Amino acid sequence: MNPALAELHDKARAVLDPVHYDFFAGGVGDEVVLAENEAAFRSLALLPRVLRGGKIGTDFPVLISPTAFHKLAHPDGELATARAADGTVVVSSMASTVPIADVVAAATGPVWFQLYVQPDMAVTEELVRRAERAGCAALVVTADSPVFGRHRRDIEHGFHDLPAGLAAENMRDLAGVAGPRDIAMSADVSWEHIGRLRGMTSLPVWVKGVLHPADAVLAVEHGVAGIVVSNHGGRQLDLVPASLDALPAVADAVAGRVPVVLDGGVRSGGDIAIALALGATAVGIGRPVLWGLAADGEAGVRRVLDVLRDEFLHVLTMCGGVLSRDMVVHRGFRC
Ligand SMILES: Cc1cc2nc3c(=O)[nH]c(=O)nc-3n(C[C@H](O)[C@H](O)[C@H](O)COP(=O)(O)O)c2cc1C
Numbered sequence: 001m002n003p004a005l006a007e008l009h010d011k012a013r014a015v016l017d018p019v020h021y022d023f024f025a026g027g028v029g030d031e032v033v034l035a036e037n038e039a040a041f042r043s044l045a046l047l048p049r050v051l052r053g054g055k056i057g058t059d060f061p062v063l064i065s066p067t068a069f070h071k072l073a074h075p076d077g078e079l080a081t082a083r084a085a086d087g088t089v090v091v092s093s094m095a096s097t098v099p100i101a102d103v104v105a106a107a108t109g110p111v112w113f114q115l116y117v118q119p120d121m122a123v124t125e126e127l128v129r130r131a132e133r134a135g136c137a138a139l140v141v142t143a144d145s146p147v148f149g150r151h152r153r154d155i156e157h158g159f160h161d162l163p164a165g166l167a168a169e170n171m172r173d174l175a176g177v178a179g180p181r182d183i184a185m186s187a188d189v190s191w192e193h194i195g196r197l198r199g200m201t202s203l204p205v206w207v208k209g210v211l212h213p214a215d216a217v218l219a220v221e222h223g224v225a226g227i228v229v230s231n232h233g234g235r236q237l238d239l240v241p242a243s244l245d246a247l248p249a250v251a252d253a254v255a256g257r258v259p260v261v262l263d264g265g266v267r268s269g270g271d272i273a274i275a276l277a278l279g280a281t282a283v284g285i286g287r288p289v290l291w292g293l294a295a296d297g298e299a300g301v302r303r304v305l306d307v308l309r310d311e312f313l314h315v316l317t318m319c320g321g322v323l324s325r326d327m328v329v330h331r332g333f334r335c
């Protein structure tokens with residue numbers, strides 16, 4: 001790993017309350033998927049294309065994936081993350097410890113709102129209105145969470161609630177919601193809700209947490225603006241493949257009709273390149289952002305993005321400025 005990112009992770013581990021470190025770092029069950037997300041990148045190699053000349057584009061195909069409770073990492077919380085993004089899309093968690101309006105106000109680039117559809121559609125609609133009024137540019141509906149994941153580290157620590165003074169600020173003052181900690185996950189959420197959301201708002205609606213290619217097709221048929229191939233960073237079902245391993249079939253099923261973002265285990269510019277070669281339009285970054293935030297607030301998150309940008313451009317240049325599926329092979333592959 002890039003030593004700057006390793007250092008930020010080490011510092012985050014050193015400064016965070018161990019219970020909060022484990023909340024951020026942990027996964028579901030035996031954490032097989034958590035480990036596999038990173039290992040999947042390590043199992044692949046790139047065959048660069050050479051002698052292609054010309055200028056290499058400088059697009060940075062990265063989004064900040066939604067993660068809950070940034071004030072557990074740093075007192076500035078999501079405000080620091082938003083400031084650091086500097087044009088990179090921030091997907092702001094519905095479970096943020098700063099209200100969405102303040103996140104958008106702190107950001108200089110686009111902010112998208114991540115939504116868990118609430119069983120009471122009036123509550124869901126009010127959350128959508130809050131995102132609209134704040135100036136969010138898209139909704140990202142998380143589809144991989146019909147129930148909370150069973151995070152063994154949290155269970156062992158007895159961590160189920162935010163410390164006094166912190167709350168899921170977007171959940172305040174909602175009729176029918178018990179309080180600002182009360183986020184429901186519901187197994188009743190269905191594709192029909194995607195249609196209802198699209199009818200409710202003119203914001204583009206993305207779906208996050210797709211692994212099966214048939215669901216990617218359904219998402220396109222239901223008019224989504226884009227798909228996030230994700231296993232929630234190994235935090236929902238510890239039986240699924242690495243999100244990278246699910247990507248090619250989803251990309252094939254989508255066939256370019258909508259953008260496909262990949263998140264889970266992206267830790268370097270090389271990982272970004274591999275995901276793009278396998279069909280991703282962009283990648284999402286989860287935990288590394290939290291490590292930067294915990295280690296050094298806004299500056300730490302900036303550093304994470306700067307390192308990834310620099311590494312990605314370097315790798316892309318090494319690859320002749322192109323990334324395609326034929327350039328990816330398994331390590332140990334022999335002709
Ligand atoms: C601490 C933590 C909190 C998360 N909270 C949310 C959330 O509120 N909503 C959501 O859709 N995904 C959430 N995720 C999943 C991330 O959006 C993303 O899918 C995952 O972290 C990507 O994997 P990575 O951490 O390996 O980069 C969370 C992940 C972590 C680690």
Ligand SMILES: O=C(O)C(=O)c1ccccc1
Nearest residue numbers: 068069095149183232235
């Ligand atoms: O921990 C998570 O992965 C997550 O998605 C979440 C959602 C709501 C509240 C806290 C965490």
